[in-house]
Amino acid sequence: MAKSKAILDAVKAASGASSAEILSTKLVTTRRSTSSRALLATTVEAEIAVGVDTAEAAQAAAGGLSAENLNQALAAVGVPAATVLVAPTIDAASGEVIRVTVRAPPPLQRPSSARRAAACAES
């Protein structure tokens, strides 16, 4: 994945963790509308993990990986906004899984619509 280093830097900045890693990536092509013929959207799904030493740090990292914080960090490194597909979860080494309640991420803004909105605003 391109700009993977930039994405990891953004994840580190958003979560406050010192280490982050992309576990897996998957290329997904979806049809945006059933009526449209060729409007296909291709996205890259990436599973990202950050490691911390304490439970408090894990909670803080999960809260920092919200869509809002993450997109701000991504914008700072020049990466388009991303959509949080799976809410952050905390896996302890003992096997305990800590659920973290975060706010639902905002819908992914398509660049074209954003550009169109910006153009309308300017006009």
Add this chain to the structure above:
Amino acid sequence: MIVSPVCAAQKIETSVEEDEDSTSTTTPIPSSALGETTSTPQPLVIALTTTTTSETETTTITTTPSGDTAGEITTTTTTPVEVGETTTEEEGEDAATTPANQVAPETSEIDDDDDDDDGLDNSTSTAIEVTTTPIEKPQSVVREVTTTPAPAPTTTTPKPKSAVLDAPFVVKTKLAFPFSSIEVRSPTVPSALANPIEPHEACRVTCMR
């Protein structure tokens, strides 16, 4: 005393003394005479033996082969005893003299009484049955050896240790990025593009024209 015609030609004389102390004298048969007897199909009487005193032991063994009555083998063995006297043949031209302290040769006489007139010596054949017990060969022991092949060495590629996943707490999330944000890079830049080939001198001239 039987004298064969063959041996008659050979002049063999034996002196016999009436004295009690006299010893028996055995005249050895010349090899030449033996050779003649084998070639002449006549009854064989090879040697002449006279025993007069007890100083000479005479043993006569008669053997009749089974199934063949015609062939009768008589073997006479004369063993002289040492006598400290010398017997001198006084008469005849070929007197045999046995010196004192000398052992006279032993003589074996084989009398072949072949009755048929075919002239063949058919009585001397003696069948010897030889029974041979075969030695038992040691039985070869077949050993079944089951060899278990050694397990192939398993090559395991060490997985790079992830510092993130080994951390006490791991925060995981899944994000979706638009495809347009992906930047495609070629793994290596071709050297031809990095160092463009300079046009040939002749081509350059042609282009200039």
